[in-house]
Structure formats: C-alpha cells, structure tokens
Amino acid sequence: xxxxxxxxxxxxxxxxxxxxxxxxxxxxxxxxxxxxxxxxxxxxxxxxxxxxxxxxxxxxxxxxxxxxxxxxxxxxxxxxxxxxxxxxxxxxxxxxxxxxxxxxxxxxxxxxxxxxxxxxxxxxxxxxxxxxxxxxxxxxxxxxxxxxxxxxxxxxxxxxxxxxxxxxxxxxxxxxxxxxxxxxxxxxxxxxxxxxxxxxxxxxxxxxxxxxxxxxxxxxxxxxxxxxxxxxxxxxxxxxxxxxxxxxxxxxxxxxxxxxxxxxxxxxxxxxxxxxxxxxxxxxxxxxxxxxxxxxxxxxxxxxxxxxxxxxxxxxxxxxxxxxxxxxx
Amino acid sequence: xxxxxxxxxxxxxxxxxxxxxxxxxxxxxxxxxxxxxxxxxxxxxxxxxxxxxxxxxxxxxxxxxxxxxxxxxxxxxxxxxxxxxxxxxxxxxxxxxxxxxxxxxxxxxxxxxxxxxxxxxxxxxxxxxxxxxxxxxxxxxxxxxxxxxxxxxxxxxxxxxxxxxxxxxxxxxxxxxxxxxxxxxxxxxxxxxxxxxxxxxxxxxxxxxxxxxxxxxxxxxxxxxxxxxxxxxxxxxxxxxxxxxxxxxxxxxxxxxxxxxxxxxxxxxxxxxxxxxxxxxxxxxxxxxxxxxxxxxxxxxxxxxxxxxxxxxxxxxxxxxxxxxxxxxxxxxxxxxxxxxxxxx
Numbered sequence: 182x183x184x185x186x187x188x189x190x191x192x193x194x195x196x197x198x199x200x201x202x203x204x205x206x207x208x209x210x211x212x213x214x215x216x217x218x219x220x221x222x223x224x225x226x227x228x229x230x231x232x233x234x235x236x237x238x239x240x241x242x243x244x245x246x247x248x249x250x251x252x253x254x255x256x257x258x259x260x261x262x263x264x265x266x267x268x269x270x271x272x273x274x275x276x277x278x279x280x281x282x283x284x285x286x287x288x289x290x291x292x293x294x295x296x297x298x299x300x301x302x303x304x305x306x307x308x309x310x311x312x313x314x315x316x317x318x319x320x321x322x323x324x325x326x327x328x329x330x331x332x333x334x335x336x337x338x339x340x341x342x343x344x345x346x347x348x349x350x351x352x353x354x355x356x357x358x359x360x361x362x363x364x365x366x367x368x369x370x371x372x373x374x375x376x377x378x379x380x381x382x383x384x385x386x387x388x389x390x391x392x393x394x395x396x397x398x399x400x401x402x403x404x405x406x407x408x409x410x411x412x413x414x415x416x417x418x419x420x421x422x423x424x425x426x427x428x429x430x431x432x433x434x435x436x437x438x439x440x441x442x443x444x445x446x447x448x449x450x451x452x453x454x455x456x457x458x459x460x461x462x463x464x465x466x467x468x469x470x471x472x473x474x475x476x477x478x479x480x481x482x483x484x485x486x487x488x489x490x491x492x493x494x495x496x497x498x499x500x501x502x503x504x505x506x507x508x509x510x
Numbered sequence: 511x512x513x514x515x516x517x518x519x520x521x522x523x524x525x526x527x528x529x530x531x532x533x534x535x536x537x538x539x540x541x542x543x544x545x546x547x548x549x550x551x552x553x554x555x556x557x558x559x560x561x562x563x564x565x566x567x568x569x570x571x572x573x574x575x576x577x578x579x580x581x582x583x584x585x586x587x588x589x590x591x592x593x594x595x596x597x598x599x600x601x602x603x604x605x606x607x608x609x610x611x612x613x614x615x616x617x618x619x620x621x622x623x624x625x626x627x628x629x630x631x632x633x634x635x636x637x638x639x640x641x642x643x644x645x646x647x648x649x650x651x652x653x654x655x656x657x658x659x660x661x662x663x664x665x666x667x668x669x670x671x672x673x674x675x676x677x678x679x680x681x682x683x684x685x686x687x688x689x690x691x692x693x694x695x696x697x698x699x700x701x702x703x704x705x706x707x708x709x710x711x712x713x714x715x716x717x718x719x720x721x722x723x724x725x726x727x728x729x730x731x732x733x734x735x736x737x738x739x740x741x742x743x744x745x746x747x748x749x750x751x752x753x754x755x756x757x758x759x760x761x762x763x764x765x766x767x768x769x770x771x772x773x774x775x776x777x778x779x780x781x782x783x784x785x786x787x788x789x790x791x792x793x794x795x796x797x798x799x800x801x802x803x804x805x806x807x808x809x810x811x812x813x814x815x816x817x818x819x820x821x822x823x824x825x826x827x828x829x830x831x832x833x834x835x836x837x838x839x840x841x842x843x844x845x846x847x848x849x850x851x852x853x854x855x
Contacts, residue, residue, distance in 0.1 A: 207668065233668065239698070244657050244691035251661020254646060255596065256669060259661075274688070275657050278650075286637040287647055288630030289852030323853050347855035422854075 183334070183366040189222045189359040191333035192298070195340035196223065196260060198369050200230055203258060206344060209236035210245055210262030210298075219264050220300055220359055242268050246275035246297065250349070253295040254283065258344060266301035266353065267313040280349040281324030292347045296340070302355040302393060302443055303492050309480035312488075314444035316391070319351045320421045320453065326350040326374060327421040331395035333363040335418055338372025346374060355393045375419045377427040383411035386506055387431040389454055390441040391417060394493060398441055401498035410506055420450055428454070429461045436468035437505050443492050446475035469508035474501045517821040524803035525820070530811045537751045539589070541814040545823070547589055547746060548809070551581040551802045552827045554605040557614055560831050561604070561621055561635075565781060569839075570621045574635040575602040579744075579776035582801025583708050585609045586749025587676060587771070590757050596644045596662050596675040598655030601636050602708075602775070603648030606678050611643035614830050615837040624841035631844045632852065652713070653679055653686035656705070660692045663701030663766070674760040676704040676753070682713025684727055693768065697734040702760035704753065705768045708743060714779045715787040731768040743771030744801040747808070774799075 186194065199206045208226060210218075214237040217224030227235040238245055242263060249261040263269045269276070280293050303312035319327045326348055330336040336354065343350040380395060381402050390398040395416045402412035413431050417423055432438045438458060440451040451473040458464070458471055474493045482488050517525070536544060558578050564570045577584065584605030588597065591610070599606040607617060612628065620627025621635055628640050639647035646662065649655045659677035666673045683689055684707060696703045707727055711718055724730060731738025737759070741748045749771050756767035774796035778785050785793075809815035 239691075239694060241691040241695060243688045244660055244695045247657020247659075247688065247692065248661035248664055248695070251598075251658035251663070252665040252668075253661070254658065255662050255665040257665045274651060274654070279654055279658060283647065284855060285852045286629060286633045287639045287641065288628065288632050289855075290629075290639070290641050291646075292855045294855075326854075 183364040185362050186333050186365040187359065188333045188336050188354070188361050188363070189220065191337040191365050192222050192340060192354060193224065193226065194365070195337045196226060197229070199260070199341060199344045200226070200234060202369065205256065205258040206260060207234040207236065207257065208260045208262070209238055209248065211238055211240055211264045213237060213262050218262065220356060222359065223262070242271035243275060246272035246280065249295040249297060250275055250280040250283070250293060253293045253349070254291055259295040260344065261295060261297045263297060263299040265311045266299045266315055267310050269299055269315060276325070276349070277322050281322045285324060293349050294347045296343045296350045296352050298352045298354060300354045300356045300359070302357060303481045303488055304357045306483065306485065306488065308483040312481035314442070314476065316353055316420055317444060317448060317450045317453070320450060324349070325421065326419065327353065328374060328419050329353045329392045330418060331358065331392055331416050333361065333365045335372055337365055338370050339374065339418060341369065342371035342374050345371060350374070353392065357393050358396070361396065375422045375424045377415055377417045377424040379413060379427060379431060380416050381412065381414040383413035383435065385411045385435060385437070386502055387413045387415060387435045387438045388441055388498070388502065389415045389417065389428055389438060391420065391450065392443065394441040394443055397493065397495045398498055400495045401502060404495070404499055405502055410502065412502060423457070425457050425461070429458065429463045432458055432463040433466040436466050438471050439498070439501055439505050440471070440473045441493055441498055442475050444476050445478050446473060447478050449475050451475050469505055472501060472505050474498060517817050518824070521803070521820070521824070522817070524800055525806055525810065525817065528807060530804065530807040532811055533747060533808050536812070537747045537754070539750065544805070544809055544814065545819070547585050548802070548805055548815070549823050549827065550585045550609055551746070551805070552823055553614065553830060554581045554584065554608050555802060556827045556831050557608060557617070558604055560835065562777070564621070564835070571623070572634055573780045573782070575780050576777040577602045577605040577775060579796060579800070580708060580710060580773045581605055582746040582804070583743040583749050583771040583773050586746040587678070587706050587753045589750050590753035591674070591676060593643060595673050596646055598646050598659050598662070598675065598677040599648040600655065600678050600680060601648060601650055602680065603638055603678070604635065607638050607640060607645050607648065610640070610645045612640040612645060614834040616640070618834040618838040619841045622838040622841065623843065624838055625844045626837070626841040630852070653683035653688045655679065656683060656686070656692045657688045659703050659705070660695045660701055663696055663703040664699065666702050667699070672761065674702040674704060674757050676706050678706050678708060680713060681707060681709040681711065681718040681727060682716070682721070683707070684730060685721055693734045693736070693766065696766040697736050700763060700765035702763070703766040704756045704760060705766060706753070707768065707770045709770050709772050710775045712775070712779070712787065717787065726770060728768050728770040736766050736768060738768040738770070740770040740772065743773030744799045744804060746801055746805050
C-alpha cells in the first residue's frame with residue numbers, strides 16, 4: 182500500500198522507522214529537537230524518542246561531523262543533520278580527512294556507518310550562503326557515498342538504505358522538494374544505493390538530471406512530448422558510487438544527452454557524467470555533442486529574477502533539449 | 511638474545527646522578543606494575559630509536575614523529591585505563607600505541623609498509639592504530655581526533671558501557687577551533703572523555719609561549735566548566751594519578767577533564783626539522799629530566815629496583831625490538847591486486 186506523502190514527510194518517516202527498529206540509530210544536529218528542524222523535517226521525533234535520541238547540538242558543525250564519526254566508529258548508527266549544506270564547509274575536516282579515510286588508513290579494520298543529511302539548493306531567496314549545491318565536493322572523496330533523491334518514495338527508501346549502509350553517506354535533500362508530493366509505500370523498505378533509475382522512457386534524447394532537476398526535466402519532457410520530442414529522463418539518485426550502466430544504455434539508445442544539474446557548471450557532477458559517457462561504448466552512438474545545462478558560475482544571488490536565472494528552469498531545459506535534437510555531430 | 515647483566519654507562523650516569531625524594535605511595539602502583547610501566551617506557555624509547563635508525567638506513571620511508579622524551583605521559587596516561595577503554599592518538603603516537611597494549615612487531619611491520627602491519631601497510635607511522643586494544647588511531651591532522659572523541663564518548667554513554675575515552679593531543683591542537691567545539695560538547699553532555707594535552711612546548715616550530723597567552727593550558731577548562739589540571743608530564747606517577755582521577759570522574763558520569771602534561775620532545779618535529787627554533791642547551795636541560803631515568807631512580811630509592819634488574823629490562827626490550835624488526839623484514843608487502851580494498855565496507 183502506498184499513499185501520498187511530501188518529500189519532507191517521507192524523510193521523517195524513514196528516520197522514524199529506522200529509530201523504531203534499531204536502538205543504535207539516533208538523530209542530532211542544530212534545532213532538530215523541539216524546534217523540529219529548520220525545515221520542519223524532524224518535527225515530532227523529539228516528542229516520540231526523547232532528548233537522548235533526538236539531540237540538539239550547539240552551532241558547532243565541526244563537532245557534529247566529529248560526533249557522527251566517533252559514534253559510528255564505536256557501534257552507533259548516527260544520523261547527523263547539517264542545517265544548510267553551505268554550513269558543511271565548517272565540517273569538512275572531519276568528513277573528508279577522518280570519516281572518509283579511516284577505514285582505508287586503518288587497513289579495513291573499522292567501519293564508519295553514519296548518514297549526514299543536509300538540505301541544499303537555491304530558490305528560497307536565502308542568497309549566497311544558504312543556497313549552495315556542493316555535492317560534487319564529496320563525490321571527489323573516496324570513502325564517502327553521495328545520495329541525492331528526487332522523489333518522496335526515493336527519499337524514504339534511499340535514506341533507509343543509507344542508514345543501513347556501513348559507510349559514511351552524505352544524503353542531500355533539496356529545500357524546494359520538501360513540499361513536493363508523491364506516492365510513498367508504507368512500512369520499511371530500502372532502495373538500493375548505487376542504482377540509477379529511468380524516470381521516463383523516450384527515444385529522441387536522454388536527460389540525466391539530479392535532485393530538483395529531475396522534477397524539472399520530467400515537466401520539460403511532458404511539454405516536449407506535445408511537440409513530438411520523446412525524452413528519456415535518467416536519475417542517478419546515488420552520485421557516488423555511480424551506477425553508470427543505465428545512463429550509458431539510455432544514451433546508446435537515444436544518441437543524444439543533456440546533463441542537467443543545479444550546482445555551478447565548472448567542476449560540477451555534469452563534467453564527470455560527460456566524461457563517463459564519452460569514455461563508454463555510448464560514444465559511438467552519439468549523434469550530437471554531449472551538452473550540459475547547469476548553474477551559472479556565480480554565487481547564488483538574492484534578487485528573485487537573478488536567482489531564477491542562475492539555476493536551470495523548465496523553459497531552459499526545453500530550449501536546450503530542442504537545440505540538441507536538431508544538432509548533428 | 512644476549513642476557514645483559516651490566517647497565518649502559520649512559521644510563522648508569524643518569525640513574526645515579528640525582529637522588530629522588532622518597533615516594534612512599536607510588537600512586538598505589540605495585541612494584542610489579544611499576545616494573546611493567548618502566549618496561550613499556552623503555553620499549554617505546556628503543557622502538558623509536560630503532561625506527562629512526564631504520565629510517566636513516568632507508569628501510570622505512572615517508573616521515574615519522576618521534577616522542578622520545580615523552581614516554582612518561584603516554585605510559586602514565588594509559589596506565590590509568592582499562593583494556594576496554596578507548597584512546598585516540600596523534601601524529602606523535604607510537605608511545606600511545608605501545609602503552610595501550612599494541613605489539614611491537616605489528617607496529618614495526620606497519621613502518622615497513624608490510625601487509626602484516628596494523629594497517630596492512632596502508633597507514634604507516636602517522637595512522638598507526640590497534641582497534642583490538644582500543645586504540646582508534648593516530649592522526650595526521652592536529653586536533654583531528656579531538657572531535658571524534660566526543661562521538662566516542664557519546665557512543666559509550668548511549669550504550670551504557672563502563673568505558674571511557676582518552677584523547678591525546680598536543681599543545682598545538684588547543685588553538686584549533688575543533689578543540690573548543692569538542693570540549694564544549696563533552697562538557698554540556700557530561701561525556702566520559704579525558705582530554706589529555708601533551709604540551710611538548712612546540713607546535714612544529716611555534717613555541718606555545720608565542721601561540722597562547724595562557725600560561726597553564728589546563729586553565730582553558732574554566733571556559734567549559736570542567737576541571738583542568740597541569741602535571742609534570744615527565745613524572746609518570748604524577749601523570750598516572752591525575753589521569754586516574756579524571757578517569758574515575760568520567761566513569762562516575764560526571765563528565766570530561768582537561769589534563770595538561772608538560773613534557774618535551776628531544777627530537778625534531780619530524781624528519782625534516784633543522785631545529786632552528788630552540789637551543790641545544792634547552793634540549794640538554796630537558797634531557798636531564800628523562801622520564802625513564804626518573805621512575806627508575808624513584809624505584810631504586812625505594813629499594814624496588816636494582817641496576818641489574820634495570821639492565822635485564824633493557825635486554826628484554828632490545829630482544830623484543832630485534833624480533834619485531836625481524837618479523838617486519840620477513841613479512842610480505844601488500845599484494846598490489848588488493849590496492850582498492852578497504853575504501854568501502
């Protein structure tokens with residue numbers, strides 16, 4: 182059975198189920214307790230599980246990452262929250278130099294099973310220090326896993342899988358997705374990490390999109406279908422480790438690929454995807470150059486219109502897709 | 511292995527040079543235990559002297575951070591812990607590792623980069639760890655273990671375990687932001703953490719007197735509402751007593767303590783250090799305060815150690831290190847086919 186839940190409710194339900202099932206799981210971060218989280222995601226969990234398992238921390242992002250690492254190393258299953266992904270810059274040392282590397286440095290003799298949840302993305306008028314999409318920084322670090330769900334059902338299943346996973350997982354939620362609704366199965370289920378999913382089938386063009394851009398790509402695909410352009414939308418869901426096969430298969434079928442992400446283009450995940458496609462068998466099937474549509478190379482602006490223009494919108498995706506189907510190699 | 515009965519001339523001089531005041535209680539440690547602690551300190555000293563020689567011979571590569579001169583703080587602190595307690599260590603962590611119970615042979619194999627090393631040759635000197643004896647790892651980042659210690663403390667507290675975690679760090683770490691965040695959190699949550707600062711006077715070349723206006727680093731505990739104590743880090747008995755009291759407090763659920771053990775590293779920061787920031791006289795002055803000779807003299811004054819017994823411990827230690835080097839030399843290198851192992855569980 183499934184019912185409609187918002188993305189935020191799906192995340193909360195996953196945390197609730199994991200905490201009910203496993204004593205080792207606990208939630209902590211800034212304002213996750215009585216306040217219910219800056220975006221209300223953890224609302225009610227403090228009342229249900231109490232102050233020991235739903236812990237408010239001081240505004241100390243380095244120690245949030247340190248606590249996750251140390252507790253995971255010694256038998257707990259922490260779920261840490263960094264209130265805005267921008268603030269993860271203050272946690273980098275513990276995440277990148279400790280959590281990610283400990284297992285390898287210690288000869289494979291330890292496990293560091295934690296999930297660090299964090300909301301990313303622009304579109305809320307919060308300007309340059311509360312709107313970042315920094316996923317690719319973590320994709321660049323061996324030892325970390327990076328998950329970016331785009332739907333409520335994926336958010337729940339992937340979060341439960343991330344909590345079960347014996348590695349440190351950076352779980353990136355999108356602020357604009359929190360209120361989106363979708364069918365979510367009831368009860369406990371996991372969605373495999375590292376499994377890309379074809380969200381819509383089509384023959385003319387592949388769009389590989391992440392997080393909020395999946396939703397926008399699907400909306401664009403519906404409109405393009407009215408023009409006779411059939412778009413296939415592939416959502417990697419887990420950026421690291423990436424399940425590349427469905428992407429390569431899709432591009433081999435359509436011969437054209439548009440990569441869409443919100444993070445700034447330079448050094449973004451799109452470059453990695455483009456390289457993977459170019460290095461794969463799909464290269465021989467390409468009828469046009471690999472194209473990327475991504476955030477402009479600027480800090481996120483405050484002004485409503487400037488902020489909108491900084492990030493790919495549905496119309497931008499439609500325009501880029503139209504251009505690409507007309508292009509020849 | 512030769513069975514030495516005569517003591518080194520150098521050691522002999524150190525042992526008879528001063529008369530230690532009579533220590534009646536030895537912090538409650540039995541003569542057998544004291545002999546064991548003396549053994550541990552000598553093992554650390556000999557291990558590191560050998561490691562340095564092997565480095566100079568090109569048999570060990572990379573770099574290493576020797577703790578020669580600081581054995582009193584490593585052994586004194588770990589002596590107050592149980593095998594089930596945890597430690598987190600530093601880049602200058604060989605002593606901590608041995609004091610917590612690690613084997614010299616697997617450590618030496620790690621220095622050689624061998625598969626039989628504690629980290630299967632992946633970590634080396636700077637990441638030496640032995641999780642089976644509760645050593646969660648040395649660390650290449652100054653204050654790197656300090657935030658994790660709060661997590662380990664929370665883990666112990668939430669699992670209702672009868673354990674504590676002691677995190678070693680240097681004077682340099684007290685100026686990292688993570689130090690503040692960790693002490694504050696451990697304090698507000700009453701975590702069973704012992705923050706153990708080995709103040710060896712220099713953060714690489716930066717003297718602590720230039721890096722902080724606080725004379726006693728333990729005074730920083732005031733900022734977190736927890737006890738802070740400064741001890742002579744070259745007096746094993748003083749270190750042990752202070753740590754034991756902090757451990758007891760942590761076990762009672764009363765929270766963390768900050769200990770500052772004042773000590774000195776005789777060698778440079780790492781293998782590239784020309785030591786322009788300190789004088790030979792200063793080094794010589796601290797060498798007079800050798801923690802090993804000090805405990806030995808205290809034991810001799812109490813009539814629980816003879817020169818002959820000391821020489822025997824030395825001979826034992828040399829045998830252990832020789833065997834460790836032999837083990838390391840004869841161990842296999844990691845198979846390059848396993849290079850990707852251990853990144854993910």
